[in-house]
Amino acid sequence: MLKRLSSYAFVLMGLILFNSCKKEYESIQSIDEKKLADYFAKNNIAAVKDPKGTGFYYQIVTPGTGELFMNTDSVLYTVTLKSLLNGTTYYTTPASGNLANRVGYTSLLQVAAADPTKSRGPISASLSSISTAIRALKPGGSAKVFLPSYLAFGNNGEASIGVPSNDILEITISTLPGKSQAALDDSRILAFLASKGITNAVKDATGLYYVVTQAGTGTEQIDFTSLLTINYTGRLLDGTVFDSNNAGTFVTNLLRPTAERAGIIPGWQVLTKFRKGTKVRLIIPSIQAYGNNVENNIIWENTPLDFDIEILEVAN
Template sequence: MNLPKLPDPDKSGFFYQVTSPGTGNNFKNPDSVLYNLTVKSLSTGAAYLQSPLLSNLGTFVGYTDQFYNSSLVTTSNPQGFYSIPAIRTALLALKPGGVARILLPSYLAFGRNGAGNIPSNEIVDLIVTTYPYQKQALLDDNRITTFLTSKGLTATKDPSGIYYIVNTLGTGEAVNGIGSTVNVKYTGRTLDGAVFDSSADGLSLTLSGLVSGWQIMIPKFKVGTKFRMILPSAYAYGRSGFNTISPNTSLDFDIEIVSVTN
């Protein structure tokens, strides 16, 4: 394999290559970085991990030597955190939008125990892809506007950053606020169209117990309204995610307000 590498004056034991430098200034430890990871076997090319394309990892550069993935939770590592300082080293050589490839010996990766579907003593080939945005809200907005354009949809942007489309404007009782309980029919999807939750028959929900995007948008409308809203991740499940929803994922909802108890 002919892989040009940057010098390793610290004798770190791993090799990395900046395959695309990005633009602007190099990342520094206090900077925010939004990025994705791909982990493959160096010997076979088998893919072990791939960040979901419609979400991303995000933290301060100085914290990126701690690597987490829920699929890597094991009895020997129940928290699913692994120390891989090579990620931070490579990021410090990049600018926003840059990409780096890292070749990691097993003792600097997942060791003799392996993790998830990564075997024991596996040398891994890791790709770090950063986004040109350093704020999650900007990346989410780009994803949402790209989604709307691809679907030929025209939406209104709320001051919060939430996009919405009113299909039927209701004339019934108003929703007073987040203390209200609403009966709604809804479908929730990720931006690739995958449905993660729905209620065709109607479900009663108290707004105060829901994600903030619902708390912001539902009180803007009256009973009988049917609308669609696309939530930036901060107004959905944020950096933590929830069940099958990955961290930093924007969500797409169809909602009908059936009734309200204020």
């Protein structure tokens, strides 16, 4: 009889704890809902509730033009995450690049860690609200998503970008008018060249631009397997230096990386056009650089790059 009572007591305690947790969870939902309602009323925002009833809201800021995005469409876009309550910005897509994906795969973001020594990676929440908002837009359109904390980072927050516990997010999504990353990169590079007064850049068939500042005098033909000793400095288009080696110690071939070996970005393969002694500036579109990936916690997705390169030695 004592054992049976102990079992009943254990079950009863479990039910009490479960209901207590359930009430706490429900209270977070109701608290967030009230904060959102107050915010909408105060700011005269006519937000639309997620049609699936998950709990987030969105507002179309500008509808865009053309046809509504479908899940299978490619989309170029930017995102800003900030606190609805205090306006703190936690993440914004840098102006030097943009995000790009199929609409159905836009739920994950890659963000810079608060600690720059840590690598960037997908944040630990599935922000399906982003793809929902994009599907309500046409190219060039923008929207805001109002995401309650329990659908964002919850009680744990997200330390990598500084989001505290139970913070409601305002997410601004802006889609770009075009769907071609190559065309967007080209327009960015042309604007960069114009801003620098560079009028003698040559466009390669791959889409990159180069300016020879010193012609080489070497006789060795360069191919992908040649060993090149080079000096180089790599910059973003805003002038930020992300890598350099000007000590005459960097040696590389022009092969692409594989699982077994390191390699260079595709844009560097244009060096086969030149000879020992050449000094050349390369302005490389993102599709010939790191594409939709991130590198060194500095180079963001779809970012064109600017290199100064000097070919010191060539060995075949």
